[in-house]
Amino acid sequence: MKQVILLTLLVLILSVDAVMLKVTDEEHNPLKSVIILNHNKAFYTDKDGKAEVGVVMDSLKFIRPGYLQKTVSDNEIMKDVILIKKAYQLPGVRVVSPQEDISFKFGDSEKIVINNDDKVYDNSADIFKSRTDIKVGNANMTGEKQSVSLLGHSSRHTAIIVDGVVMNPAGSEFDISTIPVDLIESIEIVKNNASAGSGALAGAINIKTNRVKAESRFSLWSKVEIGSFGYNKEILGTDSRLKKINLQLLLSRLTTDNDYAYKTRAYSNQPSETVKRQNNAKEIYDLNLKAELPYKSLLTTYALMYEEFEKQMPGSTNYEMHYDKALQTGHILRHNLNLTYADYLDFSAFHHISFSDYDNSNSTTQASILKTHNTNETTKSGSFLAWQFKKQQWMVNARTEYGLDTYSSEDFITTANSVDNKESSYFAGSFALKVTPKVGSLLWENDGSVRYDNYKLFGDYTSFRIYSGLLYEGLLNYKVGMSVGTGFTVPSMESLYWKGLPSAIGNEELDAETSKGWQILSEIEYPDHFKVKYTYNRNSIDDMIYWLRSSLSGGVWKPDNVGKAQLTNHEVGMEIYPVKNLAVKSNCTFTEALDKTETFINKHLVYIPEYQLATIIEYNIFKCLFTIDWNYTGRQWTTRDNLIKPLEAYGLLNVGVNRRFKSKRMEHQVSVQVNNVLSEQYEVIAYIPQPGINWTLAYKIKIDI
Numbered sequence: 001m002k003q004v005i006l007l008t009l010l011v012l013i014l015s016v017d018a019v020m021l022k023v024t025d026e027e028h029n030p031l032k033s034v035i036i037l038n039h040n041k042a043f044y045t046d047k048d049g050k051a052e053v054g055v056v057m058d059s060l061k062f063i064r065p066g067y068l069q070k071t072v073s074d075n076e077i078m079k080d081v082i083l084i085k086k087a088y089q090l091p092g093v094r095v096v097s098p099q100e101d102i103s104f105k106f107g108d109s110e111k112i113v114i115n116n117d118d119k120v121y122d123n124s125a126d127i128f129k130s131r132t133d134i135k136v137g138n139a140n141m142t143g144e145k146q147s148v149s150l151l152g153h154s155s156r157h158t159a160i161i162v163d164g165v166v167m168n169p170a171g172s173e174f175d176i177s178t179i180p181v182d183l184i185e186s187i188e189i190v191k192n193n194a195s196a197g198s199g200a201l202a203g204a205i206n207i208k209t210n211r212v213k214a215e216s217r218f219s220l221w222s223k224v225e226i227g228s229f230g231y232n233k234e235i236l237g238t239d240s241r242l243k244k245i246n247l248q249l250l251l252s253r254l255t256t257d258n259d260y261a262y263k264t265r266a267y268s269n270q271p272s273e274t275v276k277r278q279n280n281a282k283e284i285y286d287l288n289l290k291a292e293l294p295y296k297s298l299l300t301t302y303a304l305m306y307e308e309f310e311k312q313m314p315g316s317t318n319y320e321m322h323y324d325k326a327l328q329t330g331h332i333l334r335h336n337l338n339l340t341y342a343d344y345l346d347f348s349a350f351h352h353i354s355f356s357d358y359d360n361s362n363s364t365t366q367a368s369i370l371k372t373h374n375t376n377e378t379t380k381s382g383s384f385l386a387w388q389f390k391k392q393q394w395m396v397n398a399r400t401e402y403g404l405d406t407y408s409s410e411d412f413i414t415t416a417n418s419v420d421n422k423e424s425s426y427f428a429g430s431f432a433l434k435v436t437p438k439v440g441s442l443l444w445e446n447d448g449s450v451r452y453d454n455y456k457l458f459g460d461y462t463s464f465r466i467y468s469g470l471l472y473e474g475l476l477n478y479k480v481g482m483s484v485g486t487g488f489t490v491p492s493m494e495s496l497y498w499k500g501l502p503s504a505i506g507n508e509e510l511d512a513e514t515s516k517g518w519q520i521l522s523e524i525e526y527p528d529h530f531k532v533k534y535t536y537n538r539n540s541i542d543d544m545i546y547w548l549r550s551s552l553s554g555g556v557w558k559p560d561n562v563g564k565a566q567l568t569n570h571e572v573g574m575e576i577y578p579v580k581n582l583a584v585k586s587n588c589t590f591t592e593a594l595d596k597t598e599t600f601i602n603k604h605l606v607y608i609p610e611y612q613l614a615t616i617i618e619y620n621i622f623k624c625l626f627t628i629d630w631n632y633t634g635r636q637w638t639t640r641d642n643l644i645k646p647l648e649a650y651g652l653l654n655v656g657v658n659r660r661f662k663s664k665r666m667e668h669q670v671s672v673q674v675n676n677v678l679s680e681q682y683e684v685i686a687y688i689p690q691p692g693i694n695w696t697l698a699y700k701i702k703i704d705i
Contacts, residue, residue, distance in 0.1 A: 022473065023049045023062060023081045026390055027105065028436075028443070031083060037061040048527055080438075080473075082392055085343065102346035102388045103164055103206065104397040104432040105188065106467050107445035108481050108521055112187040119625065119658055120671040120698045122225070122233075123177040124184060124207075130629050132589040132612035133191070133571055134205075137173070140690050142231055143256050143282030143311065146177040150191055151537055151569050152591040152608040153202035157489055157513075159194060161206045163303070165336060165350050168199045169380050169405050170424055170455075171492035176205075178307055178332060180250060180288055182223075182237065185210035192519045192537050193485030195449045195465040197401075197428055201487030201515040201541065209303070212239055212246035212292050221667075221702035228694035230257030230281075244295070250288040257281050262689035263681050264317070277689065279314045279324055297342040305334040313358070316687035322365040330356035344390070349383040361413065373412040378493065380405050395434040397449075402427045407493030417499035424493060428453040443471040445481070453488075457496075458512050461488045469521070477525040484518040491545060495559045504547070504557040511561050515541045530576045537569040540596075546640065564596035565605060581620035588613045595640065603642045607685070610634035625658040638686045650682035669700040 023034045023045050030049025035042055038053060038060055045051040053060065062070040067083040114127065121127055125146035128134040137147040137155055147155035155173035159166050168174045186208045190196075194204035218240045225233040235252040258280035266272035289304040308331045315323030334352045359373040384401035404425045411417035430451035437444050447467040454460050469481020491510040498506040517539030525531040544563030549556070573587035589612050593605040604610075611634040619626045632651040638644055656673040672695070679692035 020050060020052050021081055023083060026082060026084060031064060035063040102386050104449060106190055106447045107469050108467050108483055110189045114184045114186060121181045122696060124179045124181045125177050130614050130616050132587050132614050140684060141258055143254060143284060145175045147173040148176050150203040152567050152593045156199060157202035159196050159200035159204040161204055163209055164348055166197060169378050170198050170490045171495060179207060183209045183288060192517045192539060193465055193487040193515060195451050195463045195485055197453055198488060198490045201489055212248040212290055218705045219702060223698060223700040225696055225698040227696035229260050244293060246292040248290040252286040254284040260691040279312050282311045284309045299340045301338040303336040307332040318687045322363055322370045323360055324364055325362040326360035328356055328358045344388045346386040352380040354378045375410045378407050393436050397432040400429045405493060419497045419499060422493055422497050424457050426453055426455045441472055445469045445471060455490055458490050463487050479523040482520045486516045489513045507559050510559060511543050513541055513543050513545060515539055528577055533573045535571040539567045541565045562597060566594050566596050568592045583618045586615040600640055604637040606638055606640060607636050609636050627656045629654050647683050650680050652680055653677045665704045667702040671698045
């Protein structure tokens with residue numbers, strides 16, 4: 001009898017194998033806290049979606065709220081298990097899975113999840129300041145316009161997409177700081193010809209705003225920020241649930257003097273001296289409202305964004321007297337209505353208005369030709385309809401859209417320079433396909449997208465993007481891939497019709513810039529220990545637009561399609577986690593941006609750093625997050641002929657600490673950030689010096705009622 005019992009136990013032991021399983025959603029994102037039932041035993045996946053399961057040769061059951069329950073028999077058990085999102089009913093409670101963003105995602109795209117609980121950002125542009133593949137343009141000051149660009153391209157070549165809507169008016173850069181960082185849930189980055197319409201030849205930055213977090217009937221939070229140069233910012237936010245409607249309201253006010261000391265340039269007849277930069281105050285008011293109405297499988301969302309601003313505009317230091325009383329006032333108004341049905345149908349309608357009034361007519365300059373007072377108004381309206389169908393290993397996405405841009409300008413000093421209402425409209429359609437078969441232990445990702453655009457002023461354009469890559473996940477994770485694509489950027493309305501200053505005019509004969517490019521990427525990761533990646537990008541641009549002095553137009557500045565360019569990037573990144581709660585991340589991008597026009601063959605393109613380096617150290621200890629980051633930016637040329645000495649390379653050291661703690665229904669967060677600790681003197685744009693050491697202190701409190 002004992003022998004029989006021992007033999008039975010031996011058979012049972014031999015029939016149990018420890019198997020490492022990974023559970024993901026349909027987009028291969030790991031799912032945490034999935035319950036895996038094996039008869040009377042339960043296992044749970046970790047933050048990477050992994051669980052070691054002793055499998056009895058029968059079946060496993062996978063359960064997670066918001067997803068379809070899945071049962072896998074013994075002959076179907078694989079290392080990767082995919083769960084499908086689904087709403088389901090509990091007694092008295094309806095549990096709904098998070099609404100998906102119905103947009104096509106390429107296998108080589110990078111997703112950044114924003115967690116404002118871990119780190120406090122002053123504005124949306126701060127998210128990218130420690131990245132070397134993205135350049136934050138314009139002055140590095142609170143309240144200034146902040147544009148972003150990918151891989152050394154012009155900012156007009158990077159499409160900024162918010163909740164499916166392209167924010168850039170045709171051929172224009174976008175001030176990303178107008179999107180409150182507290183409303184951003186995640187950011188997806190697609191590089192090199194994203195096939196997303198005009199302005200995406202360098203890639204696209206796809207921003208998804210957060211859902212209304214109505215976890216209780218009413219929650220209220222407030223944040224106060226103070227800092228150098230008279231910086232003050234007050235933010236008040238609420239999330240509430242009114243019957244079936246979820247509401248979110250965000251109000252903010254920003255004021256700053258932005259007066260700071262800097263060292264002037266040294267010349268042969270004039271030594272360097274320390275002076276104070278003045279007439280740079282800013283005052284900005286923001287209102288953001290979001291209302292969500294979920295009804296069965298339909299989610300209706302309305303978003304309103306309103307910003308009003310008053311900004312002193314001191315101009316460059318070599319012409320201070322021309323702008324000593326320059327003032328820009330205006331407002332931005334954006335309406336977005338979105339309907340999403342059952343995670344496969346998406347409709348949006350939008351109307352955006354931007355109005356500004358610029359006046360330097362009271363400046364002390366004696367050059368009357370530089371005095372101006374004008375208003376500019378641009379609008380962007382349109383709608384799109386997207387349909388998406390997903391299966392376990394493939395996805396289809398189709399989209400059609402229509403857009404209308406308008407532009408007008410009124411000159412109060414020289415009325416002949418006024419521009420009556422001008423229009424540019426387009427319609428477009430796109431189709432995308434994703435196929436991700438399993439090949440042994442490899443996941444083979446294949447993505448393709450083709451898009452047709454018809455512009456009333458410029459004609460037809462067809463762009464495409466194809467990606468193919470292999471992904472292996474095990475003790476070590478490997479990824480290799482390659483993409484090719486084409487893109488285009490139509491001229492902005494200002495480039496076509498501008499008459500604002502006697503020294504510059506637009507050109508109605510401009511054509512669109514076109515491009516073709518490709519990239520290869522590789523990545524190796526030992527989860528929770530290290531990650532190393534390398535990417536090579538190459539892009540060629542035809543009909544590139546430059547502003548040049550035109551002798552035929554009397555020597556004024558005028559844009560023209562006279563350029564060809566070639567941009568090559570080498571990106572290297574590394575992440576190391578040597579001990580618990582310590583992360584060291586380092587990345588660098590080397591860029592060769594060359595003019596290929598015959599007259600300027602192999603000259604460096606302007607305002608593109610030769611290289612950018614960044615190292616970030618994050619350490620969690622005593623419930624505090626400490627950060628140290630070092631950023632180094634290489635030389636930048638300022639003229640097309642490269643005859644003037646380039647801007648010097650510079651390095652910035654920043655440190656910060658963040659502490660978050662709870663007490664009953666209240667949540668507190670305190671953060672301190674010190675920028676440019678070594679007080680480096682540098683310029684981002686010629687003759688616009690940047691501040692030395694500066695600091696920000698923020699306190700946030702949240703109450704759930």
